[in-house]
Amino acid sequence: MVLPANLDVIVIGAGAAGLSAAQSLRQAGFETVVLEAADYIGGRCVTDTTTFSAPFDRGGSWLHSAPINPLARQAEQTETQLHKKPWSWAWVHALGHTLPEDQVQAYQNYQDELWLAINAAGAQAGDLTTQSAMPTGRWAQTAMHSISQMLAGDADVTSAKDSSNYAQAKGDWMVEGGLGAFIKRLHKDVPVQLNCPVTRIDYSGVGVKVTTPQGTLQADHLILTVSTGVLGAGVIEFVPALPASKRAALEQLPNGLLNKVCIEFDPEWRGAVQGQTADYHTSKDEFCSLLFGLFDTNLAVGFVAGRFADALERQGAGAATDYCLAGLRETFGNSVEKHILCTDETAWRSNPNTIGSYSYATLGGAGARKTLAEPLAGRVFFAGEATMTHTYSTVHGAYQSGKRAADQILSIQTQFAAKARNAPQHDCG
Ligand SMILES: Cc1cc2nc3c(=O)[nH]c(=O)nc-3n(C[C@H](O)[C@H](O)[C@H](O)COP(=O)(O)OP(=O)(O)OC[C@H]3O[C@@H](n4cnc5c(N)ncnc54)[C@H](O)[C@@H]3O)c2cc1C
Incomplete structure (x- = not known):
């Protein structure tokens, strides 16, 4: 041009x-x-259509808060397939074991309490860190991991007022073919x-x-x-x-850091069902989450965030993948590895156009x-x-x-x- x-x-x-x-x-x-x-x-919203047998959004992938999301309205008009199935974000595997139903519910209840507490902190004149605004209790550490992944910054350095300003509505949708591909088409x-x-x-x-x-x-x-x-x-x-x-x-x-590790399984693997999530951590500051079965595919995505994601990226290519694979083994046993066909990871900090x-x-x-x-x-x-x-x-x-x-x-x-x-x-x- x-x-x-x-x-x-x-x-x-x-x-x-x-x-x-x-x-x-x-x-x-x-x-x-x-x-x-x-x-x-596409910048930070780009779909990789070549590495795996299904599209993988390397950056943004969900149409968050769908009821109040203008792109969700556009997608409803132009896209043939939208994945609207409620995504619970409840950890099915956490604290080193598979959770029974009542504990999944207990974690969800904690999440509700957590947002009430963050919103209450945000309404005060001064500011607190997101961590200081969080209720204590059994689920605090697991929730802190999910907060860090949401904010791309650790809960002890992020602002509770900023978190409370975020406009949320229930509903996280996905577009068949990837969000990056949709934005490009639009x-x-x-x-x-x-x-x-x-x-x-x-x-x-x-x-x-x-x-x-x-x-x-x-x-x-x-x-x-x-x-x-x-x-x-x-x-x-x-x-x-x-x-x-x-x-x-x-x-x-x-600019915070959230990196993804994408893992493709062979179609025979039935270890997790769609939408299941696992929280894996080796200390309070070193953690990843794993999300299984995007769009009924055989892809799982691992997320690492905040200071730990930066440390892994500095260690070099493959470090985030190795950590997520350790999480997989911990959750499903060593035999899970023989079902893995392909892996890849993002490195958004090293990308000179996003840093x-x-x-x-x-x-x-x-x-x-x-x-x-x-x-x-x-x-x-x-x-x-x-x-x-x-x-x-x-x-x-x-x-x-x-x-x-x-x-x-x-x-x-x-x-x-x-x-x-x-x-x-x-x-x-
Ligand atoms: C891993 C990850 C997961 C995410 N998940 C979600 C999600 O599920 N849902 C969601 O809604 N959001 C998500 N996000 C956030 C979302 O992707 C971003 O907020 C959004 O894409 C940012 O768009 P932007 O236009 O502001 O910036 P960008 O997409 O960064 O666009 C800026 C552009 O400027 C270009 N540029 C930089 N420097 C120069 C220069 N000197 N000259 C010319 N061009 C330049 C860059 O290459 C880039 O293309 C995620 C992001 C990441 C990284």
Whole structure:
């Protein structure tokens, strides 16, 4: 694709946020292009269709909170198969053994109590860590593992207020063929320039000037959707530099880590039924969870999160897989290994285009999402999951943030057109 010379808006990043922003702007008649550093579309929501016999979402996979999720509404209209079966998230294998039904129920009851406690802590004036807000008791440690996997940050460093801000509704759906593939289909008409990393954003003059190895582009406005990992690492130079308020917001919103290990079993293996989950840990800080039978496939997915996920990623390729396989053996016995056909793992921290999985707020940092979302100089707009106060860390939050940034630009243009119409007419004759 030849980069266009006259653009109204440049969008940086072809994840859910950038794609939805560009789609809204194009529908309103704006000339726009998405510049993407990677060689694929989707960012942190991408479906791997080649490694396993079934699609594997390497990043986002669930349409969380389906009743209030705008992408779930879109999927209902366009997708032939949605997996809506309630996912209990109850640990069937925990604390080293298979749980009887009454204990699964006890864990679910603890989860309900836990969210009441987090919401109560969030309603207080000050902030607590998520861990301090959690009720004590037998299930606290197992629940802390699931919280860390949800937030991509450990419960002792994440903000209870931010956790309580998250908008939840019962229902986690999946799209047949993968969420990444669905997001790509939904935005198939959006023009994307791949392999085009932005290295510099100059907003010192009129409009914005963007530098890439493929040339410099100019436009009236810019929408920036890269992760807080990328922004915080200073990969992109800003002229003038980002203001102190934005830099402080980035410090309060580090990009956490959640990695997945995907394991394919031979079809004969009947060790677990669909939707069963196992919590495996070797200490309170070293843990993984395993989820079996996605979409009636023979795939299981292991999740590692927080500091432990970072430590495993630093150990090198295969370390997270080895840990999850130890969890499998512990849960189902050593014979399970002979049923494994293929494994693979993600390494989102080492990915230079994400530098992590998704943002969490540190203690006292819940308000930073609003600060990060504020436009700069009326022409640089911020989108991406981290900028959403109630739907951060999700694909639908990213999608909503792109629409919000597009609407901000549309409203500026509408005001500008109205001013021009109402300006006094001069008689030149
Ligand atoms: C393991 C994992 C599991 C998850 N599970 C779920 C889930 O089940 N449900 C859910 O809703 N969410 C989930 N998420 C979160 C969800 O995937 C993200 O919140 C969402 O995809 C983020 O979208 P985004 O558009 O904000 O950012 P991104 O997808 O990161 O898009 C930003 C884009 O910018 C590009 N970029 C970076 N630097 C540059 C540069 N210098 N120049 C140009 N382009 C650049 C990147 O390559 C990327 O494509 C998960 C994430 C991970 C990693």
